[in-house]
Amino acid sequence: MKVLVPKKSLADTLARVERIVPSRSSNPGLSLLRIDVTEDGMELSGSNMDVDIRARFAVDAPGRGSYAVVGHVFSQVVRALPGEDVQLDLGDDEMQISSGSYSTKLQLMSPSSAPVLNFGAQFGGSIDAAQLARALSAVKYAASVADFQAVFRGVKLELADGRMRAVATDGFRLAYYDLKESTGLLSEVIVPARSVDELLRVLSDGEVKLALEPAQLSVQHGNYSLNLKLMDGTFPDYERVIPKTFPVSITLEAGRLAEAVARVALMADKTTNNRVDLFVKGGELRITAEGSFGRSQEALPVLQEGTDPEIALAYNSKYLTDALSPADGEVRLSFSGSNSAPSVVTDLGDNSYLAMVVPLRTS
Amino acid sequence: MKVLVPKKSLADTLARVERIVPSRSSNPGLSLLRIDVTEDGMELSGSNMDVDIRARFAVDAPGRGSYAVVGHVFSQVVRALPGEDVQLDLGDDEMQISSGSYSTKLQLMSPSSAPVLNFGAQFGGSIDAAQLARALSAVKYAASVADFQAVFRGVKLELADGRMRAVATDGFRLAYYDLKESTGLLSEVIVPARSVDELLRVLSDGEVKLALEPAQLSVQHGNYSLNLKLMDGTFPDYERVIPKTFPVSITLEAGRLAEAVARVALMADKTTNNRVDLFVKGGELRITAEGSFGRSQEALPVLQEGTDPEIALAYNSKYLTDALSPADGEVRLSFSGSNSAPSVVTDLGDNSYLAMVVPLRTS
Numbered sequence: 001m002k003v004l005v006p007k008k009s010l011a012d013t014l015a016r017v018e019r020i021v022p023s024r025s026s027n028p029g030l031s032l033l034r035i036d037v038t039e040d041g042m043e044l045s046g047s048n049m050d051v052d053i054r055a056r057f058a059v060d061a062p063g064r065g066s067y068a069v070v071g072h073v074f075s076q077v078v079r080a081l082p083g084e085d086v087q088l089d090l091g092d093d094e095m096q097i098s099s100g101s102y103s104t105k106l107q108l109m110s111p112s113s114a115p116v117l118n119f120g121a122q123f124g125g126s127i128d129a130a131q132l133a134r135a136l137s138a139v140k141y142a143a144s145v146a147d148f149q150a151v152f153r154g155v156k157l158e159l160a161d162g163r164m165r166a167v168a169t170d171g172f173r174l175a176y177y178d179l180k181e182s183t184g185l186l187s188e189v190i191v192p193a194r195s196v197d198e199l200l201r202v203l204s205d206g207e208v209k210l211a212l213e214p215a216q217l218s219v220q221h222g223n224y225s226l227n228l229k230l231m232d233g234t235f236p237d238y239e240r241v242i243p244k245t246f247p248v249s250i251t252l253e254a255g256r257l258a259e260a261v262a263r264v265a266l267m268a269d270k271t272t273n274n275r276v277d278l279f280v281k282g283g284e285l286r287i288t289a290e291g292s293f294g295r296s297q298e299a300l301p302v303l304q305e306g307t308d309p310e311i312a313l314a315y316n317s318k319y320l321t322d323a324l325s326p327a328d329g330e331v332r333l334s335f336s337g338s339n340s341a342p343s344v345v346t347d348l349g350d351n352s353y354l355a356m357v358v359p360l361r362t363s
Numbered sequence: 364m365k366v367l368v369p370k371k372s373l374a375d376t377l378a379r380v381e382r383i384v385p386s387r388s389s390n391p392g393l394s395l396l397r398i399d400v401t402e403d404g405m406e407l408s409g410s411n412m413d414v415d416i417r418a419r420f421a422v423d424a425p426g427r428g429s430y431a432v433v434g435h436v437f438s439q440v441v442r443a444l445p446g447e448d449v450q451l452d453l454g455d456d457e458m459q460i461s462s463g464s465y466s467t468k469l470q471l472m473s474p475s476s477a478p479v480l481n482f483g484a485q486f487g488g489s490i491d492a493a494q495l496a497r498a499l500s501a502v503k504y505a506a507s508v509a510d511f512q513a514v515f516r517g518v519k520l521e522l523a524d525g526r527m528r529a530v531a532t533d534g535f536r537l538a539y540y541d542l543k544e545s546t547g548l549l550s551e552v553i554v555p556a557r558s559v560d561e562l563l564r565v566l567s568d569g570e571v572k573l574a575l576e577p578a579q580l581s582v583q584h585g586n587y588s589l590n591l592k593l594m595d596g597t598f599p600d601y602e603r604v605i606p607k608t609f610p611v612s613i614t615l616e617a618g619r620l621a622e623a624v625a626r627v628a629l630m631a632d633k634t635t636n637n638r639v640d641l642f643v644k645g646g647e648l649r650i651t652a653e654g655s656f657g658r659s660q661e662a663l664p665v666l667q668e669g670t671d672p673e674i675a676l677a678y679n680s681k682y683l684t685d686a687l688s689p690a691d692g693e694v695r696l697s698f699s700g701s702n703s704a705p706s707v708v709t710d711l712g713d714n715s716y717l718a719m720v721v722p723l724r725t726s
Contacts, residue, residue, distance in 0.1 A: 073629075073656040080626040082661075094657065102626055104659030263443040263465055266436075293436040294457065296467030298445075 003037060003061045003088045007081050007099060013044060013055045014075040016224070020053045020198055021046035021071035032114040033071035037061045037090070045117055046071055051195045052117045052227040053202075065090055066111040077104055119225045121218035125185035125210035127164065129221055133203040135166040135177040136196050138326035138353050143193035144170035151233040154190035157217075159183050167238065168193065173319045174238055174356040175326075187212050190231040199226060242356055243342055246334035248306035250280055251348065254327035257285075258320070260298045264289045265317035267296040273316040275360055280304060280311035280335070289317070311335050313343065314360040323355035366400060366424045366451045370444050370462060376407060376418045377438040379587070383416045383561055384409035384434035396434035397477040400424045400453070408480055409434055414558045415480045415590040416565075428453060429474040440467055482588045484581035488548035488573035490527065492584055496566040498529040498540040499559050501689035501716050506556035507533035514596040517553035520580075522546050530601065531556065536682045537601055537719040538689075550575055553594040562589060605719055606705055609697035611669035613643055614711065617690035620648075621683075623661045627652045628680035630659040636679040638723055643667060643674035643698070652680070674698050676706065677723040686718035 017033065025031050036043040042061065045054035067090055078086065083100035094105045136155060144152035148170065158165040164183055167176035189212065191199075202224040211218040219226045261276055268274045269291035279286040283304045288297040313335065324331060329349035336342060340362075345355040380396060388394050399406040405424065408417035430453055441449065446463035457468045499518060507515040511533065521528040527546055530539040552575065554562075565587040574581040582589045624639055631637045632654035642649040646667045651660040676698065687694060692712035699705060703725075708718040 070656055076629050077626075077659070080622075080629060082622065082626065101663060102623065102659070102661040104627075104630055104657060106657035259443075259445065260465065263440075263445065264467075266439050266443060267467055293433055294467060294469035296440070296465070298465040300464060 001037065001061065001063050001065050001090045003042065003059050003090065005042070005057075005059050005086050005088065007078065007084055007086050009057055010086055011075075011078050011081075013057060013223070014071075014078055016202055017044050017046055017053055017055050018071055018075040019201065020048050020051050022048050023072035029113050029115055031070055031072070032068040032109055033074060034111055034114040034117075035067040035069065035090070036111075037063070037065045037067075039064070045114075045119070047115045047117055050192055050229050051198050052115075052119070052225075053198070054117065054119050054225040056223045056225075067095065068109040068111045068114040069095060069106055070109075073106060077106065117227070119218070119227065121211035121213055121220075121225075121227075123209035123211045123218070123220060125159070125183040125212075126207050127179070127181060127183045127210065129203045129206050129208045131179050131181065132208055133200055135164070135179055135352075136200055138177040139166045139168045139175040140193050140196050140200075141322045141325065142168040142170060142173050142175040142355070145193075146170075149233075150231055151190055151235050153194075154192050154231045154235075155196050156188065156190050156235045159185045159187050159189070161186065167235075169236065169238055171236075172316070172358050173323060174242070175323065176354055177326075178352045180352075183210055185210055185212055188235070189217055190233065190235055191217060191228050192231055195228045199228060202226065241342065242354070243334075243336045243344060246306065246344070247308040247337050248280060248304065248311050249332050249334035250285055250302040250304050251330055251332050252285070252300060252302045254324045254329065254331040254347070256300065257331065257333070258324040260287055260300055261317050261320050261324075264296045264298050267291050267294055268317060273360055274318055275314050276317040276320070277312065277314045308337065311337070313340075314362045315343075315357060316360060319357045323357050326353055326355075364400065364424065364426050364428050364453045366405065366422050366453065368405070368420075368422050368449050368451065370441065370447055370449050372420055373449055374438075374441050374444075376420060376586070377434075377441055379565055380407050380409055380416055380418050381434055381438040382564065383411050383414050385411050386435035392476050392478055394433055394435070395431040395472055395477040396437060397474055397480075398430040398432060398453070399474075400426070400428050400430075402427070408477075408482070410478045410480055413555055413592050414561050415478075415482070416561070417480065417482050417588040419586045419588075430458065431472040431474045431477040432458060432469055433472075436469060440469065480590070482581070482590070484574035484576060484583075484588075484590075486572035486574045486581070486583060488522070488546040488575075489570050490542070490544060490546045490573065492566045492569050492571045494542050494544065495571055496563055498527070498542055498715075499563055501540040502529045502531045502538040503556050503559050503563075504685045504688065505531040505533060505536050505538040505718070508556075509533075512596075513594055514553055514598050516557075517555050517594045517598075518559050519551065519553050519598045522548045522550050522552070524549065530598075532599065532601055534599075535679070535721050536686060537605070538686065539601075539717055540689075541715045543715075546573055548573055548575055551598070552580055553596065553598055554580060554591050555594055558591045562591060565589065604705065605717070606697075606699045606707060609669065609707070610671040610700050611643060611667065611674050612695050612697035613648055613665040613667050614693055614695045615648070615663060615665045617687045617692065617694040617710070619663065620694070620696070621687040623650055623663055624680050624683050624687075627659045627661050630654050630657055631680060636723055637681055638677050639680040639683070640675065640677045671700060674700070676703075677725045678706075678720060679723060682720045686720050689716055689718075 081099035089096040209220040268289040327347040444462035452459040572583040631652040690710040
């Protein structure tokens with residue numbers, strides 16, 4: 001069967017799908033990309049066990065058929081094609097890919113060798129893609145990358161009536177982002193942070209359809225369908241640990257604070273959690289660090305509320321800069337006093353976002 | 364002693380010097396950058412044993428002094444500085460670096476802990492920097508990166524009367540580039556290819572001064588002085604193996620050939636040296652490859668000279684694309700006939716360049 005496709009749409013789609021389909025796997029079936037040609041067009045699908053993806057696009061095809069091909073090889077070939085159009089000639093054992101003066105014959109596998117994927121969800125929910133992307137992007141840094149308690153490597157989605165929250169924590173810091181919208185679903189689920197990254201790559205503008213099924217969240221957006229496997233386990237009762245009142249808080253521009261923290265932290269030793277010390281007194285924030293190469297400091301004027309004795313707290317500098325990264329205007333950094341109780345970052349331009357950072361114990 | 368420097372000139376200079384001064388070394392002295400302040404300005408110098416570098420720039424300084432500091436830390440700090448100017452306050456044990464609201468104190472070491480470097484060469488030779496850069500850039504790919512015979516990891520410079528040649532080979536391919544200029548030096552030296560990379564990074568416009576000393580080539584260009592340690596050993600007698608007559612040659616656009624070879628080679632197995640086969644007959648070049656995932660081919664019209672029976676030769680595709688990379692217009696690819704004698708690439712727009720590639724043995 002001969003199928004004619006514009007090179008650009010095939011290459012762009014394969015680039016997204018290829019990220020998920022592993023190029024090496026102990027299970028060789030996982031490296032296969034399934035190709036289904038129907039009267040509606042062409043579908044490419046694959047999985048890495050945590051995320052299933054299917055991309056669909058219109059093609060001129062004279063019939064129906066199902067095939068499987070090694071995903072990363074197909075992608076590489078399509079990326080390198082010289083022409084603007086691609087002709088795929090799908091046979092029993094081989095697919096001939098022709099474009100301009102170039103042609104290649106790739107071995108085809110039986111479609112039954114590829115993972116069996118189910119994209120037949122009934123979508124009972126929906127949300128705006130840009131909003132969902134903003135919420136997930138704002139919090140995913142706070143999930144753990146280490147092989148720690150599993151739920152710390154996930155992003156929790158609280159789907160409630162009239163609101164939705166994305167929240168992540170690794171036990172030392174936390175971030176949440178609230179959307180004041182109903183998705184139409186009522187549930188709480190935990191999605192692995194790595195799957196959130198893959199979802200973010202396909203989100204653009206428009207609507208995202210959502211469906212909750214046992215053990216997976218199904219998402220449809222534009223030409224893409226994804227099944228995200230959910231994590232088991234109980235997410236910590238985080239609300240309880242977020243302080244509500246603060247003796248002292250400071251307001252300043254997020255970027256300026258983040259740059260100063262990063263700069264001062266250059267002198268911090270990695271062995272001491274990249275420790276930086278913050279001192280707040282009389283409308284001035286002083287940031288210091290020291291390590292085996294020397295010591296550094298920077299002082300910034302701030303708008304200070306509260307007049308406690310001088311605040312003196314130590315932080316992992318990376319946790320502070322991460323917490324500031326989703327904000328682009330002024331932020332308020334609120335201290336629970338000079339002890340190791342958590343500090344809180346709020347974005348004055350976007351009150352949907354809150355981050356909490358636990359100071360380092362210094363004594 | 365207080366020294367005032369524009370941040371940009373200090374940061375740019377450190378970026379170049381930092382590439383050479385190792386950030387980790389079993390010899391801790393090597394990670395030190397020496398700072399000399401004189402009435403002429405400031406000098407930063409360091410070494411990785413193969414390359415010594417010294418950068419000089421004008422500063423406002425009230426006296427003279429010599430210091431040493433851990434190079435990569437100094438660079439990191441300067442890169443992150445917030446202001447446009449930097450004040451360096453050089454004391455006995457510490458250097459305070461201040462810029463805008465930020466300041467840091469870095470430990471200083473005794474300048475005698477840093478490597479002893481000699482930049483006192485008498486420059487008896489010179490050449491245009493852009494020309495030297497063109498020659499070195501065009502040939503360095505052909506040097507070996509593997510732990511093979513040492514001279515194969517070097518670039519040979521033939522400094523003769525009225526001409527200069529840069530040449531590199533790894534035994535399977537070769538490239539040379541001729542300049543029709545006298546450097547004023549008469550010698551043949553071999554410079555490690557990695558040192559050539561460092562030299563290329565400092566070359567811009569203007570004159571390069573050259574000096575040959577026992578076991579090193581000294582170079583001065585703009586604000587930079589480099590000593591490049593030379594390699595011992597005998598460079599192969601390569602002229603002897605470059606064929607002079609060719610039964611068949613083809614002419615086509617270098618970029619088009621390189622792209623086609625790279626595209627076809629996607630199907631080649633790495634275990635067979637990325638083998639691509641070239642067939643030339645009747646004004647057509649056909650390139651084919653096959654491997655475990657499938658097979659590919661591309662046919663290009665060429666201007667053919669010579670009418671031998673069909674040329675059929677196999678190459679490591681990477682050697683072909685490397686050989687084509689310095690050319691940007693039409694190239695001639697000349698074949699010694701259908702056997703494993705070397706093929707030759709010449710750039711029709713720049714007859715200074717010649718590359719030789721040995722075909723793969725296929726039987």
